[in-house]
Each structure stands twice: as structure tokens, then as C-alpha cells.
Amino acid sequence: MAIVCATNLSPESAEAASVAAMLAARLGEPLVLLGVLDGELPGSAGLEPMDRGPKLLDAECARLRPVAGMVRPVLRSSASTDEFLSDDECRHARQVVVAAGGWRSPSWRRASMPERLSRFACAPVLAVRREAALVDWLRGRRRLLVMVGVDPCSPTSDAAVTYLRELRRAGPCDVLATYVCSPLEERERLGIHTPVHVEVLEPTVRNMEALDPAVERVLHREVHERLGTLDGEGRVEVVLEPGFGRPADHLLHVAHARGADVVVVGTHARGGLGRLWHGSVSAGVLRHAEQSVVCVPPSLREPRPATAPRSVLVPVDFSEASARAISQARTLVGPGGRVHLLHVHRRRSGEVAFHDHYGVLPEPPREKDLVLQRLWGLVPRDAGAEAVHWSVEGVTGDDVTLAICQATEREGVDLVCVGTSPEPSREPDALKGAVARELVARCRRPVMVVPTA
Template sequence: MTLVLGSEALGSNRIVHPTDLTLLSETAFAHALALTLACKGHLAIVHAADPDADRDPDWTSFPGVRSMLGRWGLIGPDVPRTAIAERLGIRVAKELIPAANPIEALDRLLEQKGCDLLVLATRARGGLARLLHGSIAEQLARRTDAPALFLPPEGSGFVDADTGAARLRNILIPVDGATPRDDAVSLALSLSDALGCQDALVHLLHVGPADQAPTVTVEAKHEARLRRANANGAVVPGIVEAAARIDPDLIVMATHGHDDVLDGLRGSTTEQVLRQAGRAVLAVPVL
């Protein structure tokens, strides 16, 4: 499935937000809700629980959709759940999946019901800790063809959880000759426009000789928003250093999976950037 932002796609987007029901997931939940409002889509809030958990779950432990919408000034305190779709044009569903293996269970759900965008909170892990414990967010994202938005625990992202306001001033997109990038650039521009951030600048970063930087094609109306940057040295440090200099609100990475057998310990380029840059990262699979 493909995430399409714009009035012609109202109701067609399915955004999935797996949650661990902790406060660490609140930032990711705010982003998932704001993006659902922007595309007038369907938000599925999913928790994979112990298989022996009570089959009649306490739904109050799930993120509070109406309380957050009320905090954002979009609905009043007495608005019934059924009125959200009518007033705001979105659908929201909460689902508890009893499962011994959360990744397998969530993967089956995505396969059965579809997903246009995953929104995930992730915990930064590196080296041996990552090899031993892994990251559910990263493992799940590898199993789907849908774009995945990662929110690191130390980063604030680009949606204010208190107000719902989006702030996308700078978007960093690393580009190279081996990975198709036009879809990633197009999605970044569409996402910023849908969130009301039409002035967001897109910084195309090439790590390597400047004369080898690939061409990126966008609609003529977006040309003025593009900026081109160059860095030398290794790819991941180059991206991380550029992020510190440009201060992007979002990094968008076109990705086609793991690069070699060392990635079990080292992680893919996208995962390394996610852990080291401390920014929201949108991974866009190349199919």
C-alpha cells in the first residue's frame, strides 16, 4: 500500500501505531494522530500483549484519543466517541493482540489489514545491547513495505504533543546513486504540505564527491524549496554531522534493507542514523 496525502485520498490511508502503553510512546502517538488528521485517514492503535492477558482489556490504558484531541482544541469534553469521524473526518480503532511473540503478531496484522504508514517509538540501542535485545520497532519496520516513522526517546519530533501544531522547517534527505530517491523526496514534500508546513526546506545531502551527486526530480513548484549539500567521509558520520549543522526536524531515508552480514550487530545505515542523530526518521522502502 502507498501513503497518499491530499484531498483526493481522504479516508484511504491506514496509519498503524503499535504502542507499549507507556509515556515513552506519547510523542509517537501524537505524530500518528496528527498525520491521521492531515490525511483524513484511519488510525489503528495496536498493543501486542501477553497471550495470558485478560481478553477483556482495560481500554483506558491505551492512548487517549479524545483527551488529546480536546487538548488540541479540536473537540469539546462531552463529544462522544462516535462523533469523531463525523466532525474530524478520521476513524480510530484500538486493538489488543494476545501474543507470545509481539513482532510476529504485529507482522500478521499488517499483512492481513494493510498499512500505509507505521508510526513507532523506538529505544536507542547499539552494539552488544542491540544484538542481545534488538528493537521491536526496527524489526517490525523491516518486515513491511510501508514507510515507517521512528520517534527516538530523546527527540521531540515535529508535532507538539500539547498543541498538535506541526513544525517542519528543515527536512534532511540523504541521496546516493545506488538508491532511488524521488519517492522519498516526493513523500517528504507531500507530508510537509499536508501538515501546513509549505515553507519547509528539503536539504538533499550527498556523502561523497560533489560531482557524483545524483539528480533529483520534483515538480517545478517545489524546486525553490530544494537545497543541496555535500559531505565527505563515511556515510553515517557524514549524515549525523550534517544533521547537527542543518538541524532538521525530520530525516527521510530511502532504504532497501540491510547492507551486509555485519548489520546484525551494526544495524542498517538508516538504523544507525536513527540511533546517532536523535531525530525523527522516516524510512521509505525502495520496492
Template sequence: MPIVCITNLSPDSVRAANTAAALAARRKVPLMLYGVPEPESPNGAGASQVVLHGRLELEAERLRAQGVEVHTVMTPKAEEALLGDEECRKAEWCVVAADGWQIPVWRRTPLPERLMQRACAPVLVVRRDEALVDWAHGRRRLVAMVGVDASDEADGSVAFIRALREVGPCDVIATYVCSPAEERTRLGIHSPVRVELLDPVVRGIQALDPYVERVLVREVRERLGEVPGEGNVEIHLEPGYGRRDEHLLHVARKRGVDLVVVGTHQRVGLQRWWHGSVSAGVMRHAEQSVVCVPATFVKPRKLGAPRSVLVPVDFTEASQRAIAQARMLVGVGGRVHLLHVHVRRMGDPDWTDHYGVLPEPPREREEMMRRLQALVPQENDGVRWTLEGVSASEEAQAICQAAEREGVDLVCVGAVGGRMGRVGGVARELMARCHRPVLVVPAPEEAREPLGWGAQGIHNP
């Protein structure tokens, strides 16, 4: 898989070519040097194709002196040629200078951003080449920051970090920009009305609760997975509101990183205007070199059997069937989390000044925990059982929040009654709202009348 470098022979592009050549030499792959004449630039104005090709060949000879196999191509439309050429489509990296490009009147975006929107390979936008060249030559360790969140584009950037550490030693700062208020809502952490009742460390609007912080660190670590190679891996949580790209750039400046890695959905047109683009904001305003990784860069993950399952319990036969199913799925060494949700009603305690997960009402808590404990098998089968009772206004929402807090691999829910049964309605809500896979275990009589997802329906969002 070659490394592709797009150049207009400007001084900025020369620095990008130096980086591309150093990477190609380290990876022992060929370098495809694409020359892009720009009519409005000094290098392209009035120059014939023969002269421009000669300049490109001189640049190629300079790079070959570094021990790199270089192939040259002249093209007036770099991003279209990159997509149309099968060899370039399979490129390992696409390297381009951040500056030195003329923007025609009829265009609104420079060539690096157009490449980012359309390229099939990660696009490295070079600003300062010294750190990257020294790293590729083995003279120093690279410090890279990767933006991590719950979207698919984050999977691409994480996969690129693994590829980056195959090239050379690299310290990684995995940064997650989060809104404390939104995270508390997602995890079901109730905030009291009176600020003075909060822990002193979380009284600020941009402060993270220690419990929420532990959950987020666990989620980011799960998102990263195994990161082989030499170098440290650090998880950084950045509380904040507003545009994520500005917070990422703030962390990059504060930590003095050499490279910023972000994923991109490659949205265009109205979608780009409506959703915005974190990758474009980082690319335009970063002081460091930036890598934009398309979602297509993600390699399929090998999914194993679930090791932790949450089972909503309402003490019906359907709950017992779901518990038995969860017990078989996790096997020895797995965990089953039993959750009872008390739907709040008139006369319940006022939780206005409560901080944290809302528990069962005091008068019912002990009895509910005893009944949950009675559902745990007496024999030691190697399965770890955890119990929780919470209060909530919506049952499905409370189950979703508990699944996020516990970080389970699967939610296993039993369905009772007909299609419009109460638990059946909760199961449908979970399949629509839960971010974790949901397994619905129907009643025996319902197995002969499928609900649309089969005898045992699995929904994987």
C-alpha cells in the same frame, strides 16, 4: 490510507501517538492504534488482555478528543500483524516510538528496527514529538534532511519527501555523502602525484574538486527531480570516508534538523551482516526523529525521450550510423556529445603531474577536434553539438566516465565487424559497466544476425 501507530502505552509511545494523531488530523485519515503488550514491561506484566484493552481504549479516547477517527487493535506481534492485515499493509505511515521498548533475551533488535525491516509503509520513529506535532498543526515549518545517493533506496526517500511537503511547509536538505577520491575516479578526473600541483582548495584528503562538485550537485538535483510544495530545497555535499550513517548524523546535528529521512533495502540475515545498514545506524543513534522508507514506496517514473546522448567516435561507418541515430533521438533542443578516446600507447606524454581529465596528446589534439567537427551536420537542425577528446588506457572505462561527467540520458554506440570485432567488444563492455542506458546500433549485415539484444539493443542498468 490510514496512519498506523504501534504503542505499548509507555510515555515514549504516548508521544508517538500524539504525533500520529496530529498527522492523521492534518491528512484527514483514520488512525489505527495497535496495542502491543510487552510481558517484561510494567504495562504488560501480569495484566490481563481485558485490562490492557481497557488501557488502549482510554488512549484512543484521548486521541479522539483531538478530532481524529481512531480504531484500536490488540496484537502480541506488531510487525507480523502489520504485514498480515491488508488495511495496515496499505498504511500511509507507520509511527512508533524510538525508546521505551523491552528487548527480550532471545531477540537482538528492538521492535522499531524489526518494523523497519519488514513494513511496507514508511516507518516514522519518534524521539521528540514537539516539532512534528507543531508542524502538523501548522504552527511551524519542518526542517528535514534526506540522504541521497545513486541507489534505488534513495528513490524511496526522495518520493517520501514529496509526500512530506504535501502535509505542510518543509525545508529540505538533500545530503550526499561522497568520497572525493572515489568520485574523481568515477568521473575520470586524474590527480597528480605531487600534491602541491593541486588547487589549494582541494589539497586536503576530504576536499572536493570544484569541477567534481558541480557534477555531483547536478546529479543530486536530477535525483531529486521536481519537489513541489512550500519550503527551501538545499543540496549539501558531505565529503568523507567510512560509514555513511555517521556522516549523515554529523550533518543532522550540525544543521539542527527536525527529521532525518533515509531509504532502506530491508535486508535481513547474512545480507544485512555483509552489506551493513545505513538506515539502522541512523535509527539507532540519531538525536532526531527518523523516517525509514522501503524501496517499495517508489512510484514509477514517466520516462521521456532522451534529451542528451553521448556517441563514442572512432571515425568508422559505425560511428556515423550511431551519430545519425542519436540525432534522431534527441530531436530539436537536444544535445549530442561526440567523444573520441585516444588509447594510450608507448611514446605518449607522461601525465603523472596532470590534474583533471586527460586530453588528447598535443600533437594529435587539433587534428582530432577538426575531424570531430567535420561530423557535425552543417545545417541548423536545432540540435546542440559538443565535442571532446580524451586519453585513457581503457576505451570503455573512458566512455563510462564521460557519460557520468556529461550526465547524458543515453550512450549510443555503433558496432562493426563480427561478434568479436573491436567496437563490438567495447559495446559489450559498456552494457556490462555503464550506469547509463546503452543503445547499440549494429551494421546492416549484423541486423540479420542478432547479437542477443535485437537489431537495436538497449541496455538500461
């Protein structure tokens, strides 16, 4: 592996190269200095870049060797900057370091050199601004305040968190795990009921830009789960930033307000029309940030280890199929696990309820106590069942599959266990076979279908 530093030998690139050399020394990796000829070189008036470039690059290597140890120079022309890492260099690059400014890109290019590198590179790209914070951290003089963008619903967060773990192994880092969330969309995703009549709302949630306390508790849990265990020295704080519009603007607001030294974001590695259609949070952060930015490609994402489920949600319609699913769920989680029983009341014609609300409604008041009593009656009473944590819930919804999916997000379960039967049930809220098929297609959690023999 190696630390790769792209430089055009400008003063800004010299500062980035110093950071790259210190980083290589800290990680015990060699430094590859890629000289990119993108215009007139310093001190070479009237000379062709290819005539003066090798000598200047060698001089820069000589300056960095006392710090980094092993430094290898490579000279590249500006024509190949989009893919200027060879296949071999790409495979062995641990990190790419580049100055955020000082690049003389032609006017027809909208993307800067750091943006193009983050789009094509196969390793994390560190765009250096205000290098003093990184230099002091690498010299052991201070902690680094790192803000990492975390989205519980996006796989790019896994790559950013993987890089964050490596950063904390290199030195002490305080972490701001920041999630930019839309309060309205989160209420819908989690199915947390919030009426929108202003006269009905509590004063604390009357502002629709504020996070509902119930939503906030779930989001804190989801971000912590996404982070996992972070080894190393330094505190970890979850920051929930409610907002609408471009997430990059809100991330930059938090970074500025909290005085972050480095911003870490994951990338989708989209190109062409995909990047134009979906936009890019990482490009927006990279372009407008005041501090250094690290863009982490999805290839750095570590696969999550397969573990036995410790929490299972069971949709219940009080049929024999539900009883078999409950028995299966209890066996899966084992002692100390959790089983959540959910009954979805399918709204019928003539029932009066709020239509302007977010999320599912609770069970009808006249049926709620009876339903909860029946759910608790399905909990086994033997000694083995007492070692399992049980919880029950009844909700009302027009779309049964959506109500179940929302409950899995609220509860944060590892698995959904649904029973099916070829025989039609006489229960008014029976789960039809189509519900199991829709769950497999729509639910973000693994789904186990338990047939009735």
C-alpha cells in the same frame, strides 16, 4: 489507507501516538492503534498484561479520538512483533508511527522495536523523538526542516524522495538533500583527472578529503536530478558531505550541525546475512539520531516515467559507423537536445603520462587540436543540426569502455549511441565490437547499438 501507530502505552509511546493522531487528521486517514504487550503495563502491577491491556488501549483510543476522529484498537502480543502487521493492515498502511524509545526489549535482541519495524514493515516508519517539532508543524506553527539522504547511484533514494514529496504536500518543509560522498571514489567514477603529486596539485585541492570543483558541479547536478520537482512550500538545498567510513555517521553529523527536525532515509529491506554483510545506513541513523527518523522501504519508490532522450553521447572513432551513430543521435534528441561527441585515445606503449592519477587523461597535447578539429568536422551543418546543442571531447585511457562510462556520468546524458561495423577500421583508435557489448553490460545509462548495414 491508514496511519498505524505501535504503542506499548508508555509515556514515550503516548507522545508518538499524539503525533500519529495529528498526522492522521492532517492526511484525512483513520488511525489504527496497535497495542504491543512487551512487558508490565503502566498502572497494572500484579495483573497479567492481557487482563489490563484492552482497558488501557481503549482509554488511549478515547484520548486520541477528538484529534484523529476514527481510531481502531488492535491488541498484539510481544511474540509477534517482528511481523505484527497482518497482510490486510500491511496493504492499507500509509505510514507506521512508533516511539524511538521506551520499549522493553529482551537483552538478547540487538535491534530495537523501531529497527525491527523498519526492517519488516511495508510502509514508511516514523520513529518519533523530540515530538515538539512535529506537533508544531502539524498545527501549522512552523516549517519542518527535513534532511533527506540522497545517493545518485542508489535506487533507495527514489523511495526517500517519494516520501519527501508526500511530506511537503502535508505541510511546508525546508529540505536538506544530503549526499555523503568519497572524493576519491567520485573522481574515479566520473573520470575527472586529478594528479596526486602534492607538488603538482593546486592549493585548493591539495587536501584529498576536499571535493574537486569539477566533481562538486557534477554532484550538485546529479542530486538535483534525483530530487526532481518538489512541489510545496519551502526551500531546497543540496549538501555535499565528503567523508570516509560509515555514511550514517556523516548523515548524523550534518543533521546535528544544521539542526534538522526529521531525517529521512531509504532502506534496502535486507535481512539476515545480507544485512550483516552490507551493513545498514538506515539502522545506524535510526539508532543514534537525536531527532525523529523516517525509514522508507523500496516498495514506495515511484517508477520513473519513460521520456524521450534529450542528451546523447556518441563514442567516435571517425569511421562510417560513427557517422551513422551521430546521425541517429541527432534524430533522437530533436531540436533543443544535446549531442556529445567523445573520442577515446587508447594509450599506446611508449607514451609517457602520469600513472598516479584519478580518472582519464586528456588527449596527448600533440594530437589534441587535430582530434577536436576532426570531431567538430563531423557535426552536420544543415539548418536542422543548428537547433541541436553540440559538444566534443577527447580523452586518453587504457580501458576504452570505462572511459566512455565515466564520460556518461560526467555529462549526465540520457543515452549512449554507439555504431558498430563488421568491417575492421583502419583508424588507430577504432572501436571494436567488444566495446559495444561491454558498454551494454557495464554502463548505467541505456545503450543503443547502431549497426552499419
